[in-house]
Amino acid sequence: MSMRKYNTHDIRYFFTEGLSSMFTHGFMSFAAIGITVACLLIMGTFSLIAVNADATLKKLEQENQVLAFVDESLTEAQARTLESKLLKVDNVASVEFISREEAKDAFASEYEDDPLFQNLDPAIFRNRFVVNLEDLSLMRETKTALEQVPGIADVNAYVELSDGFITLRNIAAVISMTLIAVLFLVSVFIIANTIKLTFFDRREEIAIMKMVGATDSFIRWPFVCEGFLMGILAALIAFFLQWGLYGLITKGVSGNDVFSIIQIVPFSHMWAPVALIFVCAGIVIGVGGSVSAIRQYLKV
Amino acid sequence: MIRLKNVYKEYRNGTHALNGLSLEIQDGEFVFLVGPSGSGKSTVIKVLTGEVIPTEGQVMVNGFSLVNIAEWQIPYLRRTLGIVFQDFRLIDKKTVYDNMVFAMRAVGASPREIKKRIGYVLKLVGLENKASRLPDELSGGEQQRVAIARALLNNPSTIIADEPTGNLDPARSLEIMTLLKRINELGTTVLVVTHERDLVNRFSERVVMLEKGRVIGDGVGKYGVNVHA
Numbered sequence: 127m128s129m130r131k132y133n134t135h136d137i138r139y140f141f142t143e144g145l146s147s148m149f150t151h152g153f154m155s156f157a158a159i160g161i162t163v164a165c166l167l168i169m170g171t172f173s174l175i176a177v178n179a180d181a182t183l184k185k186l187e188q189e190n191q192v193l194a195f196v197d198e199s200l201t202e203a204q205a206r207t208l209e210s211k212l213l214k215v216d217n218v219a220s221v222e223f224i225s226r227e228e229a230k231d232a233f234a235s236e237y238e239d240d241p242l243f244q245n246l247d248p249a250i251f252r253n254r255f256v257v258n259l260e261d262l263s264l265m266r267e268t269k270t271a272l273e274q275v276p277g278i279a280d281v282n283a284y285v286e287l288s289d290g291f292i293t294l295r296n297i298a299a300v301i302s303m304t305l306i307a308v309l310f311l312v313s314v315f316i317i318a319n320t321i322k323l324t325f326f327d328r329r330e331e332i333a334i335m336k337m338v339g340a341t342d343s344f345i346r347w348p349f350v351c352e353g354f355l356m357g358i359l360a361a362l363i364a365f366f367l368q369w370g371l372y373g374l375i376t377k378g379v380s381g382n383d384v385f386s387i388i389q390i391v392p393f394s395h396m397w398a399p400v401a402l403i404f405v406c407a408g409i410v411i412g413v414g415g416s417v418s419a420i421r422q423y424l425k426v
Numbered sequence: 427m428i429r430l431k432n433v434y435k436e437y438r439n440g441t442h443a444l445n446g447l448s449l450e451i452q453d454g455e456f457v458f459l460v461g462p463s464g465s466g467k468s469t470v471i472k473v474l475t476g477e478v479i480p481t482e483g484q485v486m487v488n489g490f491s492l493v494n495i496a497e498w499q500i501p502y503l504r505r506t507l508g509i510v511f512q513d514f515r516l517i518d519k520k521t522v523y524d525n526m527v528f529a530m531r532a533v534g535a536s537p538r539e540i541k542k543r544i545g546y547v548l549k550l551v552g553l554e555n556k557a558s559r560l561p562d563e564l565s566g567g568e569q570q571r572v573a574i575a576r577a578l579l580n581n582p583s584t585i586i587a588d589e590p591t592g593n594l595d596p597a598r599s600l601e602i603m604t605l606l607k608r609i610n611e612l613g614t615t616v617l618v619v620t621h622e623r624d625l626v627n628r629f630s631e632r633v634v635m636l637e638k639g640r641v642i643g644d645g646v647g648k649y650g651v652n653v654h655a
Contacts, residue, residue, distance in 0.1 A: 131534075132534070133534075133536075135534075135537060136534055139531055330515070330517065331517055333515070334515055334517065334528070334529065334532070335528075335532040336501075336504070337475075337504065337509050337515070338504065338505070338509075338529045338532050338533060338576070338579070338580065339501045339502065339503075339504035339505035339507075339532070339533050339580065340501060340532035340533060341498070341501045342497075342498075342501070344532065344533075345532075
């Protein structure tokens with residue numbers, strides 16, 4: 127279906143015919159657009175969950191360091207020598223030594239309004255290392271490796287928390303991929319059937335077009351445009367619905383202390399890629415549906 | 427020019443529609459193609475319009491060889507032909523003018539060309555005042571004139587009319603045939619497929635008779651009397 131021989135009059139004609147067919151089969155078009163919107167919304171929602179889970183994991187990687195406590199029998203000087211051993215452990219990005227004194231000061235500053243915690247003996251704190259990881263998903267393995275380092279008494283890490291976010295991200299990815307695949311096929315099928323109805327409705331017109339010498343591609347283009355327009359319309363509707371839905375969910379999450387650990391990515395940071403992906407997916411579904419119908423039903 | 431030489435057509439069900447048919451029509455001729463049902467008239471039309479490919483033989487239509495024509499060339503062949511059917515084949519929901527526009531848009535004509543050409547052909551068929559009417563609002567004869575106007579839109583060198591008067595009363599039939607003759611006088615080759623003996627006999631034009639997929643008579647004269655093999 128080469129476009130090179132078509133001028134602006136032809137292209138305007140293709141789109142006008144496509145638009146007109148879309149309204150002629152209002153109910154089927156509505157169903158096709160509706161299912162495509164649903165497909166895009168589910169795809170978008172799960173993708174955004176995955177994006178937020180990923181952002182939260184990154185935040186955890188940056189903020190929630192692993193604490194490696196040094197054996198109490200070691201002096202501060204001996205404890206400092208462990209730094210090079212810790213750096214050799216796989217997945218360790220950096221380490222920072224915190225002495226008993228510094229740990230006490232940090233603790234006291236967290237409770238500066240409470241006189242009870244202001245004059246604590248540094249001896250009740252342990253020397254420790256703040257360990258930053260390269261990959262949070264390997265936290266469990268890294269924690270075990272750090273515990274094996276001689277002189278390290280205990281390692282404190284939020285393994286369950288990071289595991290939870292990784293699981294959430296993976297589940298969101300799997301569910302979204304599965305649903306996208308199923309709904310994509312359903313959308314293509316419904317759009318193909320809508321286009322098929324258009325063929326039946328316009329079979330006399332198609333016969334006349336063939337009789338007067340219309341080329342096959344000239345006959346086919348209006349149907350491709352119909353699918354294209356349905357896809358674009360579905361993408362726009364889905365985009366604005368997604369925006370509203372995301373706003374509602376983030377409002378609910380950010381107002382709830384239980385979810386305070388979740389790093390919410392503002393929609394304003396993502397609207398452009400989301401819009402682009404929706405439009406591309408809408409076009410692929412719409413044009414895919416019409417091309418599939420053309421191949422099956424329009425033997426011209 | 428139309429030239430069929432030793433053309434055979436056997437359909438998949440085994441029917442031999444054409445059996446060594448040979449026929450030549452020069453540019454500017456007016457020809458009646460007559461014959462009983464099953465004589466091969468419809469197959470000849472289908473062969474000439476590229477709808478069916480002959481099993482054997484040579485077919486040339488307006489410079490296109492139809493035996494080995496590529497699929498993409500068929501629309502361009504059809505642009506050299508104006509085809510008129512018994513049942514008019516107009517789009518009911520479009521006005522006369524829109525039916526014309528539709529046919530011209532289908533071959534990629536510009537709005538300027540469309541406006542200019544439609545005015546001319548509607549005047550030629552005497553329907554310039556009925557452009558805004560729907561087909562249902564016209565008589566059978568007027569609908570067939572619209573179909574003829576549509577066939578003329580792309581300025582074809584040949585008009586092929588398949589039983590164009592089959593749905594019309596004798597007075598309207600004569601009117602349509604006279605119109606086709608007038609179009610022929612303007613230089614267009616006209617091939618009319620019909621079985622209406624009385625109508626054919628009112629014109630002193632070339633008559634080609636078919637039977638069992640072969641030409642059994644070809645000449646100027648009355649259908650069934652002066653036409654000789």
